[in-house]
Amino acid sequence: xTIALNTEEKILLAAEEIFVLNGYDGSRMQAIADRAxxxxxxxxxxxxxKEKLFxxxxxxxxxxxxxxxxxxxxxxxxxxxxADLFVERYIHLINQYPYIPFFVVNTxxxxxxxxxxxxxxxxxxxxxxxxxxxxxxxxxxxxxxPFQFIMSLLGMCAFPYLMAPIFKHSFRFNDTxxxxxxxxxxxxxxxxxxxxxxx
Amino acid sequence: xTIALNTEEKILLAAEEIFVLNGYDGSRMQAIADRAxxxxxxxxxxxxxKEKLFxxxxxxxxxxxxxxxxxxxxxxxxxxxxADLFVERYIHLINQYPYIPFFVVNTxxxxxxxxxxxxxxxxxxxxxxxxxxxxxxxxxxxxxxPFQFIMSLLGMCAFPYLMAPIFKHSFRFNDTxxxxxxxxxxxxxxxxxxxxxxx
DNA sequence: TTTAATATTAACCAAATGGTTAAACCAATT
DNA sequence: AATTGGTTTAACCATTTGGTTAATATTAAA
Numbered sequence: 001x002t003i004a005l006n007t008e009e010k011i012l013l014a015a016e017e018i019f020v021l022n023g024y025d026g027s028r029m030q031a032i033a034d035r036a037x038x039x040x041x042x043x044x045x046x047x048x049x050k051e052k053l054f055x056x057x058x059x060x061x062x063x064x065x066x067x068x069x070x071x072x073x074x075x076x077x078x079x080x081x082x083a084d085l086f087v088e089r090y091i092h093l094i095n096q097y098p099y100i101p102f103f104v105v106n107t108x109x110x111x112x113x114x115x116x117x118x119x120x121x122x123x124x125x126x127x128x129x130x131x132x133x134x135x136x137x138x139x140x141x142x143x144x145x146p147f148q149f150i151m152s153l154l155g156m157c158a159f160p161y162l163m164a165p166i167f168k169h170s171f172r173f174n175d176t177x178x179x180x181x182x183x184x185x186x187x188x189x190x191x192x193x194x195x196x197x198x199x
Numbered sequence: 200x201t202i203a204l205n206t207e208e209k210i211l212l213a214a215e216e217i218f219v220l221n222g223y224d225g226s227r228m229q230a231i232a233d234r235a236x237x238x239x240x241x242x243x244x245x246x247x248x249k250e251k252l253f254x255x256x257x258x259x260x261x262x263x264x265x266x267x268x269x270x271x272x273x274x275x276x277x278x279x280x281x282a283d284l285f286v287e288r289y290i291h292l293i294n295q296y297p298y299i300p301f302f303v304v305n306t307x308x309x310x311x312x313x314x315x316x317x318x319x320x321x322x323x324x325x326x327x328x329x330x331x332x333x334x335x336x337x338x339x340x341x342x343x344x345p346f347q348f349i350m351s352l353l354g355m356c357a358f359p360y361l362m363a364p365i366f367k368h369s370f371r372f373n374d375t376x377x378x379x380x381x382x383x384x385x386x387x388x389x390x391x392x393x394x395x396x397x398x
Numbered sequence: 399t400t401t402a403a404t405a406t407t408a409a410c411c412a413a414a415t416g417g418t419t420a421a422a423c424c425a426a427t428t
Numbered sequence: 429a430a431t432t433g434g435t436t437t438a439a440c441c442a443t444t445t446g447g448t449t450a451a452t453a454t455t456a457a458a
Contacts, residue, residue, distance in 0.1 A: 022224075022309070023222070023224065023305075023309075025221075025222065025224035025225040026224040026309065099308075102308040105301065105304060105305075105361045105362075106222075106305060106308075108362075108364045108365060109301040109305075109361070109363075109364055110222075110225065111220065111221065113364055114368075117364055117365060117368045120365060122365075122369050142394075144387070144391075145387050147370075147380075148383075148384055148387045148388075151355075151358065151359050151362075151384075152354075152355045152391065154358065154362070155351075155354035155355050155356075155357070155358030155359065156350075156351045156354050158354070158358065159350070159353065159357065159358045160350050160354065162304045162308070162358075162361065163304075163350075163353070164308075165307045165312055165316055166307060166316060166321075169313075169316045169317070170321050170324075171346075181346075184344075184347075185347055185350075188344050188347045188348075189347075189351070191343070192351065192391075195341075196391050196394045196395065
């Protein structure tokens with residue numbers, strides 16, 4: 001069963017595919033129009049300009065990179081439980097949209113990226129940091145540096161996706177094999193987290 | 200004392216600055232010519248095409264992302280020592296060229312990146328992997344998954360640079376403060392490595 | 399000093415690119 | 429049937445872009 005899409009939806013879908021894969025500079029309005037099977041003028045009719053269309057896509061997709069899992073985290077008591085949940089949810093999420101990390105990194109590192117950076121939801125990072133500070137105070141986990149640890153946690157989860165083309169090439173992984181490897185990574189990272197944090 | 204550069208050197212220097220900051224798609228030949236204070240035709244006179252010039256820059260700069268520190272590693276016996284050396288050297292190196300990680304990630308994740316991926320020197324990763332396997336065999340370190348650990352090690356070192364614009368924005372770090380934070384990170388990462396690896 | 403090779407410049411070019419426009423189309427209202 | 433409003437199209441436009449060319453300047457060899 002295929003859902004009939006209206007023109008605006010067709011554009012958004014096509015724009016996502018083109019922008020996410022090629023970045024802003026590497027994307028062409030004509031390519032988006034072709035992909036959506038519509039006239040190029042429609043892009044401007046619905047979204048005014050390339051920049052406006054890109055911003056719309058970025059705002060939508062960035063939520064996959066800074067996921068909303070705080071609601072579920074609130075119910076968990078310790079930082080370790082929260083970290084576990086984060087790793088699990090995050091890797092599963094990115095596995096569904098493996099190009100999003102690159103898309104975000106690409107966008108925020110360009111000149112004039114200030115506009116996009118300001119749009120990022122950073123409450124997740126803050127709530128993780130707060131929980132980490134609290135548990136250190138309580139002596140539940142080792143006296144590590146919260147900010148440095150959070151950076152490590154994010155890096156261990158997201159970095160492999162940014163390096164995926166290299167890993168795939170040098171170990172001859174296909175998409176599925178790489179994805180499976182990341183699922184296995186969840187358990188391994190949970191071990192690392194315990195080794196680092198538990199006294 | 201300023202060294203007098205010939206035209207070819209001026210081009211290479213300007214091309215590096217433009218390409219590294221803006222990526223291939225975001226860079227303009229005219230911008231490189233302006234930066235080098237030369238006529239745009241000189242770019243083609245010396246390097247034929249934009250692609251050729253970019254490949255030249257990539258080959259040179261990529262060595263900063265896959266550094267040659269194997270010669271020094273060879274003299275170290277355990278994987279832990281090698282990992283220590285890697286973290287130390289790597290973070291110091293990237294601190295001098297903080298945009299290189301983005302440049303590499305940007306390049307290898309684009310469509311048609313196969314050409315560039317094939318140029319990457321991967322012997323460092325292999326030698327680290329081999330040393331890790333060996334030490335696990337000997338029982339010197341815990342029974343972790345070598346490939347997953349190496350990915351973590353790389354991610355913990357390089358990922359912060361890719362997220363730097365976000366961290367700088369949300370914590371109001373300037374370049375120096377961020378750089379200092381990464382230097383402090385070296386000691387912290389060495390601790391994490393021990394927590395994870397030592398039985 | 400002539401000659402030949404290399405280096406540099408300004409002007410030019412075709413293709414691509416983001417964006418616009420005016421006319422046509424189409425569905426719903428009157 | 430005529431009107432109205434939103435939607436779609438083809439053709440068009442100005443600018444930018446990577447790249448070329450032919451003429452000129454510079455250097456070094458003969």
